[in-house]
Amino acid sequence: MFLKKIFNKINRNIDIIKVLVYKEWIIKYKGTYLGYIWSIAHPLILTLVFYVGFKIIMKVQIENYVLFLIVALFPWQWFSNSLAIGTWAFIANQSLIKKMVFPKYLLPLSNIIVDSIHFAISIPIIMLVLYFYNKPIFYLQWLLYIPLMFLLQTLLIFSIVLISSTLNVFYRDIDRIISLLIMLIMYASPIFYSANMIPKKLLPFFYLNPVFPLVNLWRDIFMNGNFNLFDLLILLIHIIFWLAIGFVVYKKYEAFFAERT
Amino acid sequence: MKLFLQKGLKIVNVVEFINVTKKYTLFHNISYKEAIFNFFKKEKIKNKNMFLALDNISFSIKKGEAVGIVGKNGSGKSTILGLIAGVLKPNGGKVKVSTNVSPLLELGGGFHPDLNAYENIRLNGVLLGVELKKIEKNIDKIIEFAELNEFKNQPIRTYSSGMLARLGFSIVTQLDPQLLLIDEVLAVGDSKFREKCINTMLDFKKKNITIILVSHNPDDIKVLCDRVIWIDNHKIKMDDKTDIVLREYLK
Numbered sequence: 001m002f003l004k005k006i007f008n009k010i011n012r013n014i015d016i017i018k019v020l021v022y023k024e025w026i027i028k029y030k031g032t033y034l035g036y037i038w039s040i041a042h043p044l045i046l047t048l049v050f051y052v053g054f055k056i057i058m059k060v061q062i063e064n065y066v067l068f069l070i071v072a073l074f075p076w077q078w079f080s081n082s083l084a085i086g087t088w089a090f091i092a093n094q095s096l097i098k099k100m101v102f103p104k105y106l107l108p109l110s111n112i113i114v115d116s117i118h119f120a121i122s123i124p125i126i127m128l129v130l131y132f133y134n135k136p137i138f139y140l141q142w143l144l145y146i147p148l149m150f151l152l153q154t155l156l157i158f159s160i161v162l163i164s165s166t167l168n169v170f171y172r173d174i175d176r177i178i179s180l181l182i183m184l185i186m187y188a189s190p191i192f193y194s195a196n197m198i199p200k201k202l203l204p205f206f207y208l209n210p211v212f213p214l215v216n217l218w219r220d221i222f223m224n225g226n227f228n229l230f231d232l233l234i235l236l237i238h239i240i241f242w243l244a245i246g247f248v249v250y251k252k253y254e255a256f257f258a259e260r261t
Numbered sequence: 262m263k264l265f266l267q268k269g270l271k272i273v274n275v276v277e278f279i280n281v282t283k284k285y286t287l288f289h290n291i292s293y294k295e296a297i298f299n300f301f302k303k304e305k306i307k308n309k310n311m312f313l314a315l316d317n318i319s320f321s322i323k324k325g326e327a328v329g330i331v332g333k334n335g336s337g338k339s340t341i342l343g344l345i346a347g348v349l350k351p352n353g354g355k356v357k358v359s360t361n362v363s364p365l366l367e368l369g370g371g372f373h374p375d376l377n378a379y380e381n382i383r384l385n386g387v388l389l390g391v392e393l394k395k396i397e398k399n400i401d402k403i404i405e406f407a408e409l410n411e412f413k414n415q416p417i418r419t420y421s422s423g424m425l426a427r428l429g430f431s432i433v434t435q436l437d438p439q440l441l442l443i444d445e446v447l448a449v450g451d452s453k454f455r456e457k458c459i460n461t462m463l464d465f466k467k468k469n470i471t472i473i474l475v476s477h478n479p480d481d482i483k484v485l486c487d488r489v490i491w492i493d494n495h496k497i498k499m500d501d502k503t504d505i506v507l508r509e510y511l512k
Contacts (some may be wrong), residue, residue: 019384023373030375030416080293099371100388101347101362259285260347 016102020110021117028114039118040125043073050192062194064133064223071126071222072215078119079157079211080182086111086161087168087178094261104254108161112154120150126222139225149217155239156210162246166253169260189215195215210238275360276322276345276472282353283340284311314340316355316495324360325469327462329503331510332492338475341492344471360397360439360457360471361390372425378409381417382432391436393443399435407431408454423449441465441472446474447481459484474496481506 029035047069055065062068089108090097097104104113123146127137168174189211198206206212213231220226287310315337322328330338343349344356371388372381382403386396401511404413407417407427409420417425426446433441441462447455462485476482482489482503489506499506 011392012387012390015387018393019387023376023380023384026380027373027375095373096371096384096388098343098348099346100385102388102390157376253351256286258343 004184004227013103013106015071016106017110017113017220020106021055021113024110025117036118036121036202039077041123043070044123044125046073054192064135065140067129067133067135067194067223068194068219070129071219072189074119074122074126075153075215075218076186076189076211078115078153079214080186081114081118082115082157083161083164083178083182085115087159087164087175089161089165090169090257091165091261093258097261098258104257105162105250109154109158112161113159116150116154127230130222135223136225139221141225141227142221145221145225145227149221152235152239153214155243156235159239159242159246160210162250163242166246166250169257185209185211188212190219191215194219205232210235213238273323274321275324275326275358276310276473277357278318278320278341278344278354279357281315281318281344281353281356282313283315283337283344283349284313284352286310287312313495315344315351318497319354320490320497320500322471322473325466326488327466327472327474327486329486329489330473330475330492331477331482331489331506332498336492338492339444342444342473342475345440346442358440362440364441371429372417375416377416378404378407378413378428381428385429385432386436389433389436396436396474403428403431403435406435413441423451423454426450427454428456430461434465438465439460439468439470441474443473444475445477447476448478479511483507 010103032038034041047066050069050073051066054060055062086108089111090104093107096102096107130137164174164178168178188206188209190206195203195206195212198211213235215229216231220228220231293479318337318341332338340349344351345358346362347358355512371385373384376384379400382400383393383396387393404410407424407430409424409428412420412424417428420428426449430446430450443462447458450458459481462474465472466485472485474482474485486503488501489503489510490497491510493508499509
């Protein structure tokens, strides 16, 4: 009886995620001709900009720079997109929240899942670039590492978005803060530079940024098929910390969404 | 014996309001300082800057009853439905609801304008708590009942308000609700569909399904409801048989 209740609840949540993800997907591409191309255009253009800026003009000493950039920019795109859009998850779906009772945290979660699908279908592009640089395009370990990283990144974004989307219902300033934060986090993450270029003394401060270990992990996985346990540990600490805060904030304000959005 | 009776009574009452008070925070009045302060405080006396929507209201609705709610705009009728549906939480008192609640049936609420009828039925149905499988089984029946066959593949932003009301009404009624909450939807449909709606609701009444109807049209209420609650100034002014309340209300 008790088990059946839990089973029903999980089933219902899966159904909700299905319809919400489908909805977000449709809305994202309504009226666009190039559809999916747009989701990879952004990181590809950024790659080009960084390549010209840092490799050709400033002449950084990093090998395979395009590959180096791309393996970081695709996961970054997922993070920044989900954070920017997820912050509006409750406000954008007020017509649903005002009418029906369902676990509202599934709204930002669905946004994150949509962006994770985008990231998943851009992995072949990463493999293509690996091929051009004469690197192995597949490691057997990926079958374990990549799903795990999907789970971890989803959890990380979810915990942060839970805070930002909840507060955004009450203070629309949060959106401005988030756009600033996204820019700051991007420069504080090893996207166009590598972690070992940072002075040893400053490194601990960089680890305060949750995306720092995340990008490190992705790059190591794609370029070397390695999984860095230290970065994993820091990332887990970040997830637990932010998830705890997100949970408290969400629980505190969730009941007022219907009357405040 | 006494215990047994109490238990029995609990099952009979589908909806129970016990001294329910609902206040809304007025917008733009919370400062950051207050917000941070309030975060660590329990939800208590933050009375200033609050708008009283329902003032200490008590009533109960039995299974199978059809109850109309009347009152001026802004008197708190929709707040009552919101509280029953569970989307709103009372500030004081208790709201007890003992069945699956169907949603608030309001115009255009709960739909996404860029999705077509099928997709909206799935979205709406699942969020109402119906299994996706069951919705798929009933989806054509819903479209047919709403008489939207021609437009079923169009995004619903192209629909008229009457068509939206029809879609909303069909979804809720075709998915076996136990308790119907209806907030002024009958007004927009054409007379033919309105008749269909009323007939459907009369059928529900026969099947002992509880109906709560907010309406400004006394005729609809007369046809459907056995009992009317008149909300005035955020309080219950009258709660009695339909003709008795309506006679006073229409004065």
